[in-house]
Amino acid sequence: MSLDYVKFSNGFEKFMPKEYRDMVEHGPFGKKVTVSQMGSFKEALEEHPMCAGCAMTLFIRLAIIAFPNPEDTITVGTAGCGRLAISQAAIPFVYGNYGDQNGVASGLSRGLRLRFGDKPKDVVVMAGDGGTADIGFQQVLHSWFRKERFTTIMLDNEVYGNTGGQESGMTNRGAVLKMAPLGKKFEKMDMLQMAKVAGCAYVATVVPNNPRRVESVIKKAVLIAREVGSTYIQAYTSCNIEYAIPTDKVMEDAKTVENDRYQFTEYVSEEAKQYLAERYGYKEFLPKPAAAIPNKA
Amino acid sequence: MYLVANVNVEICASKSCKLCTQYCPEANTIQYSEEMGKEQGFKYGSAYIAVDRCKGCALCVWVCDSLAKNNAITMTMIDQLPKAALTDNITYGDKSTTAVLASPMVG
Numbered sequence: 551m552s553l554d555y556v557k558f559s560n561g562f563e564k565f566m567p568k569e570y571r572d573m574v575e576h577g578p579f580g581k582k583v584t585v586s587q588m589g590s591f592k593e594a595l596e597e598h599p600m601c602a603g604c605a606m607t608l609f610i611r612l613a614i615i616a617f618p619n620p621e622d623t624i625t626v627g628t629a630g631c632g633r634l635a636i637s638q639a640a641i642p643f644v645y646g647n648y649g650d651q652n653g654v655a656s657g658l659s660r661g662l663r664l665r666f667g668d669k670p671k672d673v674v675v676m677a678g679d680g681g682t683a684d685i686g687f688q689q690v691l692h693s694w695f696r697k698e699r700f701t702t703i704m705l706d707n708e709v710y711g712n713t714g715g716q717e718s719g720m721t722n723r724g725a726v727l728k729m730a731p732l733g734k735k736f737e738k739m740d741m742l743q744m745a746k747v748a749g750c751a752y753v754a755t756v757v758p759n760n761p762r763r764v765e766s767v768i769k770k771a772v773l774i775a776r777e778v779g780s781t782y783i784q785a786y787t788s789c790n791i792e793y794a795i796p797t798d799k800v801m802e803d804a805k806t807v808e809n810d811r812y813q814f815t816e817y818v819s820e821e822a823k824q825y826l827a828e829r830y831g832y833k834e835f836l837p838k839p840a841a842a843i844p845n846k847a
Numbered sequence: 848m849y850l851v852a853n854v855n856v857e858i859c860a861s862k863s864c865k866l867c868t869q870y871c872p873e874a875n876t877i878q879y880s881e882e883m884g885k886e887q888g889f890k891y892g893s894a895y896i897a898v899d900r901c902k903g904c905a906l907c908v909w910v911c912d913s914l915a916k917n918n919a920i921t922m923t924m925i926d927q928l929p930k931a932a933l934t935d936n937i938t939y940g941d942k943s944t945t946a947v948l949a950s951p952m953v954g
C-alpha cells in the first residue's frame with residue numbers, strides 16, 4: 551500500500567480499461583484534491599449499484615475525496631447499503647461479517663502499525679446505523695474504550711435500508727417503517743454521548759448537504775486517529791427508498807433533518823486540538839494568545 | 848427510455864458556480880470543462896453530464912434551481928439528446944476536463 555500500487559504493471563498499460571488509466575494518470579493519489587475541485591479530476595470511487603439519488607452515496611463520495619492520503623488508506627465495512635459503493639473505489643476495502651467491522655479495524659490498525667511503524671496508514675470504518683449501533687455495538691464501544699486509533703463513521707439512514715425497512719436503534723421514536731408497522735417504541739440512541747463517554751478524541755455530526763463541512767470533519771477525524779485515539783463521525787445519510795423521499799427532494803430533507811436533529815456538532819479533545827495545531831497547522835486550535843482573551847472585569 | 852440530466856451551457860457558462868459538481872451522488876458524472884462555454888463565446892466554462900453514469904435522480908436539478916438559483920439543468924429523455932458526453936470521450940487535464948460530444952445512443 552503506497553503510491554506503488556497506483557501504477558500499471560509492466561506491459562499491461564495498453565490492456566487496461568479507460569477508467570483504470572484515468573485513475574492512474576489523473577486520480578487523487580499523491581495529490582491533495584479537494585471538494586471544490588470536484589468535476590475536474592478522476593475520483594477513486596467508481597460506478598456502483600446503490601440507488602439513484604441516495605444521500606449515503608453522496609456522503610461516501612465526499613468522504614473518499616476528503617481522505618488525507620487515499621493511497622495509504624484502507625476502508626472497512628459491513629453488511630448494509632454503503633459497502634456496495636465503498637467497495638467500488640480504488641482503495642483497499644475489507645469486509646467481514648455483519649457487525650464485526652470495529653473488531654476487524656482494531657486488528658488491522660494495530661497490524662499496520664507493527665508493519666509500517668510511524669508511516670501513517672489510515673483505517674476508516676464506514677457502516678450503517680444498524681451495523682454500528684445494533685449488531686456491531688459491543689465491538690464499536692470496545693474499540694472506543696480501548697482507544698483504538700482509527701475512524702468510525704456511522705452512515706445513519708435511521709433504518710435497515712438494505713433489507714427493506716426494519717427499525718434500528720437509531721430510528722426515531724414513533725417512526726413507522728415497512729417492517730416496523732407499529733412504530734418504534736423507544737428513543738433514537740445517543741451514540742454521540744456514548745462516543746464521548748467511551749473516550750473518543752473527536753466526535754462530530756454532519757449532513758451531506760454541506761460538502762465542505764463533510765470534507766473538513768473527515769480530514770480532522772482521520773488525522774486525529776493517526777496518533778491520538780478513536781474518532782467518530784455520525785452522518786445523516788437518508789434512505790430515499792424506505793422513507794419515500796422523492797430523489798429531487800433528498801437535499802431538502804437533509805436540511806429539514808439538520809434543523810430538527812442533526813445540527814452540526816463537533817467535539818475535539820484538548821490533546822487532539824493540540825495535535826492538529828502542532829502537527830497539521832490547524833490555526834483554529836492554536837492556543838489563544840493571552841492578549842486575545844477578553845478581560846472579564 | 849429514461850431521463851438523464853442535461854445542462855444548458857448558455858446559462859451555466861454565464862455563472863461559473865460549479866455547485867452541482869459537489870452534490871451528484873455518482874462519482875465522475877457531473878464534470879466541469881473550462882473550455883465548453885468559452886468555445887461557444889460565453890464567459891466561463893460549463894458543467895456537463897457523463898450521461899452513461901447518470902442515474903436520473905434529479906438531485907442536481909434541485910441544487911441548480913434552489914441552491915444556485917440558476918435553473919440550468921433539466922431532465923431529458925436520453926434519446927432526445929442530440930449529443931452528449933460519455934465516459935469514453937472525456938479527457939482529464941490538470942485542472943479541467945474536456946469532452947467530445949457524441950450520440951448517447953450509439954456512442
Ligand SMILES: Cc1ncc(C[n+]2csc(CCOP(=O)(O)OP(=O)(O)O)c2C)c(N)n1
Pocket residue numbers: 629630631632647648677678679680681682705707709710711712713718
Ligand atoms: C449476521 C447477519 N445478519 C443479517 C444480515 C442481513 N442484513 C444485511 S444488511 C442488513 C441491515 C443493514 O442495515 P444498516 O446497518 O442500518 O445499513 P443500511 O443498509 O441501512 O445502510 C441486514 C440485517 C447479514 N448480512 N448478516
Ligand code: SF4
Pocket residue numbers: 600601604605606607631707711712788789790791792
Ligand atoms: S436502499 Fe436506501 S440507503 Fe440503500 S442505497 Fe437505496 S436509498 Fe440508499
Ligand code: SF4
Pocket residue numbers: 854858859860862863864865866867868893894910911915917918919920
Ligand atoms: S449548479 Fe447549475 S449553474 Fe452551477 S455549475 Fe451546475 S449547472 Fe452550472
Ligand code: SF4
Pocket residue numbers: 603851852870871872873876877896900901902903904905906907908
Ligand atoms: S440526475 Fe442525479 S445522477 Fe444524474 S447528474 Fe443529476 S445528480 Fe447526478
